[in-house]
Amino acid sequence: MSTTLKSEVVSAGEKSPVFVSWIDFHGRSEGIARTLGINEWSEGGGAGPLPLRYLRLWTSTWKYLRSAKPSAVIVMQPPVVALLAVRAAVGKNVRICGDLHTGTFHDPKWKWSTKLVARLLGGSNLAIVTNDSLAGKVRKQGAEALVLHDLIETYPDVESLGAFDDPALAPLVDGKYVLVPITYSYDEPLYELAAATHLAPDVSWVFTGRPPSTFVDACNPDNTVFPGFVSREEYLRLLGHANVLLAPTTEEETMQRAGYEAMCAGKALVTSDTAVLKDFFGEAALTVPPQADRYASAVRKAAHLQAEFEKRITELRTDRVYEQSKALARLSEWIHGDD
Template identity: 90%
Template sequence: MSTSLTSGAIAAGEKSPVFVSWIDFHGRSEGIARTLGIREWSDGGGTGPLPLRYLRLWTSTWKYLRSQKPSAVIVMQPPVVALLAVRAAVGKNVRICGDLHTGTFHDPKWKWSTNLVARLLGGSNLAIVTNESLAGKVRNQGAEALVLHDLIETYPDVDSLGAFEDPALTYLVRGSYALVPITYSYDEPLDELAAATHLATDISWVFTGRAPKDFVEACNPANTVFPGFVSRDEYLRLLGHANVLLAPTTEEETMQRAGYEAMCAGKALVTSDTDVLKDFFGESALTVSPEAERYASAVLEAAHRQAEFEKRITELRTDRVYEQSRALARLSEWIHGDD
C-alpha cells in the first residue's frame, strides 16, 4: 500500500479530497492527484484469491476514509467494488468522482456493471472519462461526465536518469528498438504482436510487464526482450532510449496510456487506427489496424522517420496541454465544491 502527499502538503487528518485506487500504483491516478494537489492513496490488496484481496481492500479503504473524513473522493474504476466501498465509508453527504477507465465499459469482467457505476455517480457526483464517446454513454445514464486525458507533461531527459539498473539492457541502445508497454489484457492483439516480431527482424522488441509463457514462446527469441516489471526510473530509461513506442489495442473507445507516455517523452508512436486515437494523435503518429504485417511495417517506418514523428508529437503536446488545463480546472472546481 502506498499513500502519497502531493504538492499541497496536506496535514494528516485535515479534511480534504483524496484519490483512491485499488492498485499498487497507477500513473494516471498519481498524475491527476499530484496536479490537483490532493492525497493519492493506493492499495493493491496483496496476494491471494481475489475475494480475499477485495475483503482486505474494503477494510483498508473503510479505515482510511473513516480516519481522513475527506471532503470529496475520486475513485479509480474498475472495479465497481471499490466505488461501493468508498460510498459505504463516506456516506451520501460526500461527493464522489469515478475515474472511469475504458475497462469499465468494455472489459468482459466489468462491463456488466457499467450502468450501476453510472447510477452511483448520478446526482451531485461526477464521472471522468477519456473521450467524448464514453462521456455520451455516461450522460445517457443521467450522470455528469468530464473528459480528461491522462496527465500530459514533459518527462525528464533520459541522460539525467543515468545508466540502466539492469546492465543486461544496456546493449539495446546500440541498436534500434520498439518499446511495447502492454498488460496482456483482453484488448491487446497478442497473437499479432508475437507474429510481428518475426516479420520486423531489423529492430528489437521490448515487452514490459508479466508476459504469459505462451506469448513469450510465440515471439521471435532473436529480437525480443522481456524485462518484466521495472521501477519507474528504469521504465523512463527504456522509454527515453526507445526509437519508437507501440501502443496497441483492438477496442474502438480505448485511449492508450502508452500513447500518452509517447507524447510526454516526445517519442515516435505507432498505435491503432481507431477513431478516438486518430482524433487525438492525428498526423503525429502512425495509426494502423491491429495486424502483424501492419505493426511490423509501421514500427520500421516510425523508426526510420523517428526525428520527424518526434517533432510532430512534441508540437501536438503543446495543444493537448492547453486542453488538459481547462479540464483540470473544471475538475478542481468540482472537487473543491466551487460549482
C-alpha cells in the first residue's frame, strides 16, 4: 500500500471530505485535516447551558453539511450528539468516520454511549482510535477500527516565535519550569499534581487552561504559574522554553495530547506508567505512577537529564512518523473512497 497522501485540489462544485469538531479548536482535528488536505469545520457552540449549546451546534452543523454536501465526514467523538447530528444531516449514503477520543470509552459523561457510537460507525463507516486496546473494543462491537495517533511533526524553534505576549511569563525563561497542559478533567490526578508543587519548590510549575479555585488554592503559591487560556503561538512559546513537559493521566488507555506535543517539540517528557504510554514512548520518557512524590522526583530528574531525554524523544519521533505515515495513507484511501 502506498504511503503517499492524496492532495489534489478539489475543483469547484466537486464534493470533498470534511472534518467536523464540536470545539473551537483541537490540535488533533486540525492536524489530521491539514495532513489529509480536507476542510475542517470547528465550532464550540458559544456560552450558556449545555442543551442550548448543543442545539446551536446541531443547527449550524446541519446548515454547514447540507451546504457543503461532503463526500465523507470525519467527526470528533465525544459527544455522541455530534455524530447523530452528522448522520441526520448527510443521510445514509455518505460514509462517516468517528475520531474516537478516549473519553468515548471512559469519561463518565459519555461511556454510556460507546455501543451506540460503534453501531453508528458500523458497515462501510470507520472508527479512528489512538491505540490497539481501544481498537479491539470497537471491533468487538462490529465496527472497523484504524489506530492513528495525533499528528507527529516538528514544531518551529522557539527563537522564531519571538517574545512572550504576556510580559509576566518572561521570567520563566531564566529558571527551570515544567509545563503541565491539562483540562482539569476526570482522568487527571489534580490532588497529586498540587501536592507535587510543594515537593519540588525549586521548579516552577506552569498549568495552562482554566483551573478550579480549589486546585489553585492547593498548589504552592511560590512556584506555580497559571497563564490561563493562551493563543497557539503563546502556547508554543511556553512549550519551547520549558525544561520538562508533564502529561498526567490516571486512565490506562489514554494517549496524551501533551505527550505527542513533547515529541513534536523534542522536549523531555514525564508521563504516566500505563501500558499504552510505556509502549509508545519506551525509554524516551520517564513514566511514573500518578503520585505526588513520583511526579516531583521525575520532573527533577528529567530537568537534570534534559539533553539526554530530548535526544531520545527526537530519535523516537523519526520512527513514529514513519509508522504514522502508513496509518494516514490508509485513512486517506478510505476517505477518498479507494477501498
